Amino acid sequence: MSDDDMTRVPEESTIFPSSTPSSAAPSASTPSTSMPRHGSAPAPRGSARPRRKIGLGRKVKPGLLHRVWAVPSIILGLLFTLGPICVIVAFSFMSRPDVGGGVKFAFSTEGYRKLLFREDFFGNSYFDPRYLEVFWTSLWMALVTTAVCIALAFPIALWISMRTERTQRILVLLVTIPFWTNLIVRTYAWMLILNDNGPINAFATAFGFGTQHMLYTTGASLIGLIYTFLPFAILPMYSALSGFDFRLAEAAYDLGATKGVVLRRIILRAARPGILSGIALCLIPAFGSYVQPVLLGGGRVLMVGNLISSQFSEARNWPFGAAISTVILVITLLAALVASVMGNRSARKAGESA
Numbered sequence: 001m002s003d004d005d006m007t008r009v010p011e012e013s014t015i016f017p018s019s020t021p022s023s024a025a026p027s028a029s030t031p032s033t034s035m036p037r038h039g040s041a042p043a044p045r046g047s048a049r050p051r052r053k054i055g056l057g058r059k060v061k062p063g064l065l066h067r068v069w070a071v072p073s074i075i076l077g078l079l080f081t082l083g084p085i086c087v088i089v090a091f092s093f094m095s096r097p098d099v100g101g102g103v104k105f106a107f108s109t110e111g112y113r114k115l116l117f118r119e120d121f122f123g124n125s126y127f128d129p130r131y132l133e134v135f136w137t138s139l140w141m142a143l144v145t146t147a148v149c150i151a152l153a154f155p156i157a158l159w160i161s162m163r164t165e166r167t168q169r170i171l172v173l174l175v176t177i178p179f180w181t182n183l184i185v186r187t188y189a190w191m192l193i194l195n196d197n198g199p200i201n202a203f204a205t206a207f208g209f210g211t212q213h214m215l216y217t218t219g220a221s222l223i224g225l226i227y228t229f230l231p232f233a234i235l236p237m238y239s240a241l242s243g244f245d246f247r248l249a250e251a252a253y254d255l256g257a258t259k260g261v262v263l264r265r266i267i268l269r270a271a272r273p274g275i276l277s278g279i280a281l282c283l284i285p286a287f288g289s290y291v292q293p294v295l296l297g298g299g300r301v302l303m304v305g306n307l308i309s310s311q312f313s314e315a316r317n318w319p320f321g322a323a324i325s326t327v328i329l330v331i332t333l334l335a336a337l338v339a340s341v342m343g344n345r346s347a348r349k350a351g352e353s354a
Contacts, residue, residue: 085329088322088325088326088329089322089326089329091103091318091319091322092111092112092319092322092323092325092326093107093108093109093111093319094106094107094108094319095107095108095110095319096108096110096317096318096319096320100316101312101316101317101318102316102318103318103319108319110319110320111317111319111320111321111322111323111324112323112327114131114320114323115131115132115323115324115327116128116131116132131307131324134302134303134304134307135304137301137302137303138287138288138303138304138305139287141218141221141222141225141286141301141303142225142282142283142286142287142289143283144222145222145225145226145229145282145283145286146229146233146279146282146283146286148222148226149226149229149230149232149233149278149282150233150275150278150279150282152226152230152233153230153233153234153237153278154237154271154275156175156234157234157235157237157238157240157241157271157274158237158241158267158271160172160175160234160238161238161241161242161244162246168242172235172238175231175234175235175238176231176235178227178231179231183228183291184291184295186227186228187224187228187291187292187295187296188295190220190223190224190227190296191215191295191296194214194215194220194223194296195215196211196213196215200212200214201214215296215298216296216297216298216300217297217300217301218297218300218301220296220297221292221293221296221297221301223296224291224292224295224296225286225289225292228289228292229281229282229285229286232278232281232282232285233278233279233281233282234278236273236274236275236277236278236281237271237274237275237278238274239274240270240271240272240273240274240275240277241267241270241271241274244267244270244271248266249262249266249267252265252266273343276339276342276343277339277343279339280335280336280339280340280343283335284332284335284336287304287328287331287332288303288304288305288308288328288332289303289305290303290305290306290309293305293306294306304324304328307324308321308324308325308328311324
């Protein structure tokens, strides 16, 4: 090979092939391998088509399942939550059988009418406030329980949120310890504490106050309710205050604000969503409590939960018990709706102020 051949530059046509239409078009003798265009003949019936598997039609993020796989869980959840509620509502509009318990499949509103009216032996109806008094007793006990729980939970949640992260985890764990034990077992423990021979009466006798009969009273029921629902007030308040920047309080002190102003206009405003959530979590369950009035109240404190239980067991008036349950359900839903709306507004205002 000569030096001229080694130094010769290849022609442009050998590096970049020509893209003229004549060179790009396939020859007549060569079969076309491109995909069929629109309007071309369909593929034969015998050709295999890829089948789309269930749940794999749409792309999902890695590590996640398609929404179709959640359908069985949703069906089971609706069956075991809405199913009993629908049965109770249906029973409330049925009739009471002549003998025994259960219901008679005949439409009737007697269960709801019995909440407000009563008939004598001559068939005359008159207003009966007994069941309204039971509702009022349940309501004021739930309100007292909620007020005491909120008053006790706020300083505890504020104190926990001001600790270090490691200490906060330990303190939150201590708050959740009561959930590790069954409610009935904890209530029996309070029966031993409030008994005439319990530790409280032992201290009272030692200091000369004598024996205090605390068990089987309204106060004992309130103590049990407060003890039961206090963690439900602490946890949402701590959740609201755990992300609070306490430098805002320090800045307010530097600007001349007093402790009351800082507490009212800064800390309470930041904790308002947690306070509203705590009110909902305490008020709604306390209104229909059953265990504490029975065990600690000794049956002397009649609340709505005890009334419903007696109608399904001793009185065997299932439609009336179902009617009371339906009324409580409606009241609970309305209270939860109001709490949710107020909580969203408070969270929005807290975000705007921040």
